[in-house]
Amino acid sequence: MIRAGIKSEISLSTGEWIILDIGFANRSASCGLLMNRESPVDLQFNEAKKRILRFISNSTKPVNLVIEAPLSVAFDLKGNPKGRSVEKQGSKTRYWYSGLGCSVMVAALYLVKAITEIATNAEVRLFEGFVSFKESGKKSIHSRDVELLREVIENPNQYSQAIIEPEALKMTSSDTLQNAFLVVGIDAGIPPLIIRNG
Secondary structure, three states: OEEEOOHHHOOHHHOEEEEEEOOOOOOOOOEEEEEOOOOOEEEOHHHHHHHHHHHHHHOOOOEEEEEOOOOEEEEOOOOOEEOOHHHEEOOEEOOOOOHHHHHHHHHHHHHHHHHHOOOOOOOEEEEEEEEEOOOOOOOOOHHHHHHHHHHHHHOOOOOHHHEEOHHHHOOOOOOEEEEHHHHHOOOOOOOOEEEEEO
């Protein structure tokens, strides 16, 4: 079973933890992967996917999966894509429906679809990670991004403002939020978002 996690489950004590800074590149190690308290590793997409599927297949505890990609989407009253509240900072935007956000969301679709097809008794709980708005010209370091997200999971009370409830993702009350995986027939709900500035 795969479902959206809830804020109270953001704690190391609630099960196993996988944190993935997902990428979708042909040759480069575009994914940062961190499992429980292990050191992070940089991997290509397919290797990261294989390790995650194996981990979930073998787990006897709930698996909390943080994916640094849009796991929910927003639409305006006319049904057009609209940014979520966390995707705008001053004049900068990182909307889910354009550029890199759209690319990593597609990668997440392929991963989550693969998770639904494996044999496992483990419950998988989804959480969205968002490490963005880096200083101009600063390159993303995948292993550092997953460590930033783990800091919140290790100390959720200290980082309570870094945990965004689903309803707070709307820019206006008339916006409609949906799970990003509905497009492939998976309704896992809308997970909370863990946000860090890189």
